[in-house]
Amino acid sequence: MERSRLPLLLCLSVALCCRPSAAHLSVRPxxxxxxSGTPVSLSCWDNGAPSGQTLRRNTSLDVRTPCDHWGQTHVSFCVFSFTVPLDSGVYWCESRDEVAGDVINITVTDAPVILQSPALPVTEGQNVTLTCKTKAPPSDLPATFYKDGSLVGTEPTRHMTIQRVSKSNEGTYRCDISGMGESPSSWIRVTGYSPGEPTARPPPPDSTHMQLLFRLICHLVVFCPYCISTALLVLLYQHRARGGNRSVSMATDSTNQAEKGLAAEYDVGTVGVS
Structure with a gap:
């Protein structure tokens, strides 16, 4: 009975420790x-370490194509050394032909103005900064920001910060610099959060240390139940062995006593005959 439970326990430990989870798509910058021409790198991360999942995209030219068809793979990163407008599209991490994490829209443009905004969904309560950036050298011209086509405000520094975003801040944003041009539009998505969860995602830590730590935890979770089960089986075996020895000893004592009784009766009978 105990031996039959051991494989099930090991399988359950492996499933709980090493089951795949959703990946997070990281974009740099x-x-x-x-x-156009800006180097961009993307990667799939899971709990701070490379997830090993496939990065794919949909553009006007290709559908569900992996990184090696349109970028350069460097360890866990997919790198564009020189982006062009045809790279505009939807990007995501995929595992076993299923979307495994964030889905983002990337726009590459030849326009003189872009809006730098978060590519990934932002969490309620965060402060989000939008930047109206020009391809030409900076000037003193202010930037005007719009949300869903409505004026939000004009900022002389070209930076607009949304304090403690909420669902009401979700929408399509763009910016305009008079005399220079207008940026493409970007959708900003706002997600909720549960109490106790961090409101900001930290940058990925050193992948080597995280991988070593993850493997150590997996080994401990897998082999600790095995060691405990083995120790219990050894104790059970020793207990049964001691019980068997005790039974043999009792049987031997009973036999010795019976032999002594027979010997005594024989001696008495012999004395009576004489």
């Missing part, structure tokens, strides 16, 4: 809009 952090933005959803880029000027």
């Amino acid at each position: 952090v933005s959803s809009q880029f000027f």
